[in-house]
Amino acid sequence: MEAKDQDSKTGSESQPESGGGANPMMMGMGMMKKMMAQMGSGGEGPMAMMQKMMGQMRNQQAGKAPNPMQNMMSMCMGMQAEMLNALHTMTSMAAFATPELHALFATWMESLEGEALATLAQQGEVDTAALASQLKISEASAIHLVAQLAIKGKVHLRAQASAAPAN
16 A cells, blocks of 8 residues: 555544544544534434434445444443433533532532541541441542542541452
8 A cells, every 4th residue: 555545544534524434433533523513403312313323334334344343332432422411411400500509519518528527536547438427428429528638638548458349
């Protein structure tokens, strides 16, 4: 293959919209751009779009040998759809987060930090499950809270392998 042929092949691979389907990453990026454009214009939901695009990919590949990357592409596209759903939910909820709510949340976090520091001062070393129970928050929230305190230099973290494998 001559250098000129290689340049034209590379050019089509880096342009996902032009159908240069040899590069799955670029194909996925092109699909993501299309999906984002459709979501912004009030189009259908992410899963419907993903199914439609996967169908388009299959139609483009009709008559060719099956693409060995198809399963991986399907999995990646499914994950992208889930992430887009979460992003869409988050942005729709953020529209209702007024400055007053932000201030209330910051105040609540400060009070939780104070309670967490008081608990640590009283008991010394505490695991996140016990701290969560005492603060009446989830363990995930307690982990976030302790991480924020560590970032601010108010606590020191110690990590230890779990006795049971994490699910």
